Amino acid sequence: MTIGVNCGHTISGAGYGAVGLIKESNHTRLVGYSLMEKLRAAGVKVVDCTIDEAGTQNEYLAAAVALANREDLDWFISIHFNASASHTGQGVEVYTYEGRQYQDALDVCNNIAAYGFKNRGVKAGSGLYVINKTKAKAMLIEVCFCDNQADVDLYNKIGGADTIAQAIFNGIYDYAVTPETVPEEEHDMPLDDFMEFVGEVARQDWIDRKIMLPSVVLAQAIKESARGTSELAQKANALFGIKKNGWTGKTYIKAATEQRSDGSYYIVDNTEWRAYGSWEESILDHNTYISERSTDGGKTLRYGPIIGCAEYVLVCQYLQDLGYATSLTYAESLINDYIEKYDLTRFDAADDEIAPGGKKWIVQLGAYKSRNKAESLVKKLEKIGVISMLQLYDTNEESSM
Ligand SMILES: [Zn+2]
Incomplete structure (x- = not known):
C-alpha cells in the first residue's frame, strides 16, 4: 500500500497558497507532514509529492502530478485550506474525480466535520488539475477556511494540524491497509483438505455456539471462495463475500457482481469487503454475522430462522429468501453442487469425532x-x-x- 501526499501549494513565489488569518502554505505542510508520519508509523509506504518552489503556478501543479505518477499509488492526497472573497465561507470539503463518493473520502470529510466544522461534503473536483491528472485515486481536502475567524478559532482550539492529520489518517487507514496474509501452505489446499479444515472449524463452532449448520457453512465457503482460491480468500483471508456492513476491522476493496431479479448482472465498483487475519477468523465471523445481522436497528435478526436450524435444505432456502446472496440459484447450487455431491452433512453431527487430516476410521x-x-x-x-x-x-x- 502506497500513498502520495501533497502539502498543497509552494512555500513562496509562484503557486503560493492563500493568506487569511493563517497562511495556507504553512498549515498544509504542518498537516501533511504529520499525516505522512502517522502513515509511515503504521507501515504504509508514503511518497511526498510536495513542491516547495516553481517558476509558475502551472509548473508547480505539473511537478506535483509528475511526482505522483512516477509511483503506483493507491491514493493521492492533496491538502489545502480554503478562502472566500467575503471571508464568510466555512467548513470542510473533499474533492474527488467526478465527485465519486469513495468511503474513505467520505470518512475523511466526516471525521474533520465531527470536530464542529460545517460539512460541505465530497464534491466533483474533475476541474482541479491534481485530481484530473493523477493516475491514482485522488482526493483534495480543503480542511477549513483559513480566512474565516470561526473556522480558524475552531482549528486552533481542537489542536490544529496534528488533530486534522489524525482525522485524515483515521479516515483512510482502515481501507489503506492490506491484512497480514497467513502462511502460503494454508492458502493452497486440495479440495479434500480444504473441506476437512473448514468443516472442522464449522463443526466445532456448531458445538460451541449452535449458530449455523456446518454442512451449509462449508458449502458456502467452497462456492464463494472457489475452495480458497479467490482473490478475497488469498488477499483478505475471507472465505465468504461479506460486505463491510458495520464491520470496524480491516477491509478489502474490489468490485462486486450482483444479480437483478430479472436475472441480469451488474457490477458495483469499489465495494468494501471484510478482511481477516486468517481463514478460521473468517469462518467464525461469518457465523457471528449470521447471528447478529439486523437491518432494522436491532429490532429483528435478519437471519433468525437460520440460527440453530439443523435442516440443510431449509437453511439454504432461508439464505436465499432472506437476501444473503442476490444469485437466483444460490440455494439450489449449495444443495446440489456441494452438500449432496460431497456428502457435507458428515460435519453436522455434533457428537461425532471426525478423523483429522488424511486419516480415516x-x-x-x-x-x-x-x-x-x-x-x-x-x-x-x-x-x-x-x-x-x-x-x-x-x-x-x-x-x-
Ligand atoms: Zn489551496
Missing part, C-alpha cells in the same frame, strides 16, 4: 496368520448375513494407517 473384522482361521471367520459372518472379503494384507503397511 477403519473397521476391521479380524486378522490371522492362519488362512484356515480366517476362512472360518468368513463362514461365521456369512451365517449372520455379513459378506466379507478375504485378502492377504501387508500388516506393516496396515499398521501405519
Whole structure:
C-alpha cells in the first residue's frame, strides 16, 4: 500500500497558497507532514509529492502530478485550506474525480466535520488539475477556511494540524491497509483438505455456539471462495463475500457482481469487503454475522430462522429468501453442487469425532496368520448375513494407517 501526499501549494513565489488569518502554505505542510508520519508509523509506504518552489503556478501543479505518477499509488492526497472573497465561507470539503463518493473520502470529510466544522461534503473536483491528472485515486481536502475567524478559532482550539492529520489518517487507514496474509501452505489446499479444515472449524463452532449448520457453512465457503482460491480468500483471508456492513476491522476493496431479479448482472465498483487475519477468523465471523445481522436497528435478526436450524435444505432456502446472496440459484447450487455431491452433512453431527487430516476410521473384522482361521471367520459372518472379503494384507503397511 502506497500513498502520495501533497502539502498543497509552494512555500513562496509562484503557486503560493492563500493568506487569511493563517497562511495556507504553512498549515498544509504542518498537516501533511504529520499525516505522512502517522502513515509511515503504521507501515504504509508514503511518497511526498510536495513542491516547495516553481517558476509558475502551472509548473508547480505539473511537478506535483509528475511526482505522483512516477509511483503506483493507491491514493493521492492533496491538502489545502480554503478562502472566500467575503471571508464568510466555512467548513470542510473533499474533492474527488467526478465527485465519486469513495468511503474513505467520505470518512475523511466526516471525521474533520465531527470536530464542529460545517460539512460541505465530497464534491466533483474533475476541474482541479491534481485530481484530473493523477493516475491514482485522488482526493483534495480543503480542511477549513483559513480566512474565516470561526473556522480558524475552531482549528486552533481542537489542536490544529496534528488533530486534522489524525482525522485524515483515521479516515483512510482502515481501507489503506492490506491484512497480514497467513502462511502460503494454508492458502493452497486440495479440495479434500480444504473441506476437512473448514468443516472442522464449522463443526466445532456448531458445538460451541449452535449458530449455523456446518454442512451449509462449508458449502458456502467452497462456492464463494472457489475452495480458497479467490482473490478475497488469498488477499483478505475471507472465505465468504461479506460486505463491510458495520464491520470496524480491516477491509478489502474490489468490485462486486450482483444479480437483478430479472436475472441480469451488474457490477458495483469499489465495494468494501471484510478482511481477516486468517481463514478460521473468517469462518467464525461469518457465523457471528449470521447471528447478529439486523437491518432494522436491532429490532429483528435478519437471519433468525437460520440460527440453530439443523435442516440443510431449509437453511439454504432461508439464505436465499432472506437476501444473503442476490444469485437466483444460490440455494439450489449449495444443495446440489456441494452438500449432496460431497456428502457435507458428515460435519453436522455434533457428537461425532471426525478423523483429522488424511486419516480415516477403519473397521476391521479380524486378522490371522492362519488362512484356515480366517476362512472360518468368513463362514461365521456369512451365517449372520455379513459378506466379507478375504485378502492377504501387508500388516506393516496396515499398521501405519
Ligand atoms: Zn489551496
